[in-house]
Amino acid sequence: MLKPKVVIFRTAGTNCDCETQYAFERAGAKVDVMHINTLLANKNSLRDYQILTLPGGFTYGDDVSAGKILANQIKYHLAEEITTFINKKKLVLGICNGFQALAKAGFLPDFNMPDQEVTLTFNDSNKFEDQWVYLKVCSDKSVFIKNSDVSVIYLPIAHGEGKFITKDEAVLNRITMNRQVILRYVNERGEEAGYPWNPGGSVQCIAGISDPTGQVLGMMPHPERHIEPTQHPSWTRSGLKEWGDGFLIFKNAVQYAKANF
Known part of the structure; x- marks a missing residue:
């Protein structure tokens, strides 16, 4: 495939x-x-794409909680179509609010589990955090990170509910x-640390996770805001x-789609 097709969901507030x-x-x-209403009116249109992004x-x-209403739309109206999308070896990326929605819809950390297992909640600072952060790449399980020789990347964050927590220790x-x-x-x-390096107070300093297949990635930092090198502060x-640190996320996804579809 010369040009993989990406669909980006948008709705009120995106x-x-x-x-x-x-x-x-x-x-x-x-x-x-x-717009998500367009997809809801024609759910089969998702079949035309190889990468889905929130x-x-x-x-x-962010009424109720961040990403929750979008999460409910996904969970109760699009779960079957997105599950089929993933089962066809296609990719899903959720950035910041998109990560919050995927987590609250139950697609992360495992779309095969029946209940919500993780969430993103209010920052420990009790305020909106807007800054640049260092991120350690901890695993190459995700398709979006694979084959990268980068160990630490530098990206901006901007969130009020970015604290990652799990349902329990298990x-x-x-x-x-x-x-x-x-x-x-x-x-x-490159060392795990508290505030302000971990701006929300996430458990174990977690900033991004994948599903077990490596095809679904959710992350709170914004890779799309560090594509060009001149975006570095x-x-x-x-x-x-040559490129901003966030570019590898998108490059890897597109290369995967070219190779597999």
């Missing part, structure tokens, strides 16, 4: 769809931004042992790299 579209197009994909934002004003142990923890917040030396002092 505000990162354009940046995410740009990132995938820079990586060589054809991208459609689709971008960042504040869907439905879930935490399972995703850890199964190498589903993909990204952890670290300090500039200190590029004039540290010099320009």
Whole structure:
């Protein structure tokens, strides 16, 4: 496949769809931004795509809790179609609000489990956090990270409910042992640390996880906001790299789709 097709869901409150579209197009994909009501009216249209993305934002004003209303739409109206999508070896990416929605819809950490097992809740600081963070790549299980020689990446975060927690210790142990923890917040030396390096207070500094197949990735930091090297906050002092650190997420997804479809 020369140009994999990506569909980006948007709805009221989504505000990162354009940046995410740009990132995938820079990586060589054809991208459609689709309002979720359009998909609900024609669920079969999902079959035309190889990558599904839920971008960042504040869907439905984050009423009830962040991403919860979108999560309910997915869980009660699109679960069968998205499960089929994953079973066909296709990819799903949830960024920030998209991660919150995937977690609360039960697609992470395992879409085969009947109940919600993880969530993203209010930051320990009790305020909106907007800063750049260091992230340690902890596992190559995710298709979005595979074949990368990068150990630490630098991305921005922007959330009020970014604290990752699990239902219980058993879930935490399972995703850890199964190498589903993909990204952890670290300090500039690559060491796990507290606030402000772990801005929400996530358990075990977890910033991103995958499902057991490695095809579904949810992450709170925004890779689409560090695609071009000039988006780095200190590029004039540290010099320009070829790409921003977030680009590898999109490049790997597009390369996977080209190779497999």
